[in-house]
Amino acid sequence: MSEEREHSEQELPDDVVDEAERLTRLARNAVDDDEAAAYDRHREELLSEYGFTARIRGEDDVLVLHPAEWVEDGAIRVERIDDTGRAVEVPLSAPGDEDDWEAVEAHNATLVERVADEHGEIHAANCRAFADFLGNHYVRRVEDTTAAEIDVFLSEYYPRNAWPSERQRDVVEQSLELLFEVVDVNVPGRSRVR
Known part of the structure; x- marks a missing residue:
């Protein structure tokens, strides 16, 4: 990493x-x-x-x-x-990590806002949870995500930490597709669900 x-x-x-x-x-x-x-x-x-x-x-x-x-x-x-x-x-740590986190958070937040504007709050809530996961655990931009990180998000972080509604859970993979579409990248390691 x-x-x-x-x-x-x-x-x-x-x-x-x-x-x-x-x-x-x-x-x-x-x-x-x-x-x-x-x-x-x-x-x-x-x-x-x-x-x-x-x-x-x-x-x-x-x-x-x-x-x-x-x-x-x-x-x-x-x-x-x-x-x-x-x-x-x-x-595991280096000078400037906090600045890096702030830059990554700002970048990912902009992507989440675009999803909210174009696809609504349910998808935006899922994308916000994913952005929080990436920022807090990896200090990583959406487009730099690995398939393994997405697997961890979906299997471990999301069900335990995102408190999703049933509707959010039903569309979480579609939400990730929409988020990755904003940066014109396919979701790593996943087939399209739409």
């Missing part, structure tokens, strides 16, 4: 790295410890499929994804590191 991600001979696919970052951010923003622990467990299960694990380097707030074989009894054993290039580093 981050353009500052550092890796050389990366063993983890980009979508796995993106998902590990997403789960880490969701754990940070979780409302209770059980929810945070569930996201952390999911991240570890995902990474374990590739023989990797994760830790957050506190001094510079970086998510480090590295081979699990480097760890023994919860500590990294330096003598087990044959090639530091196998690790992937993902900065």
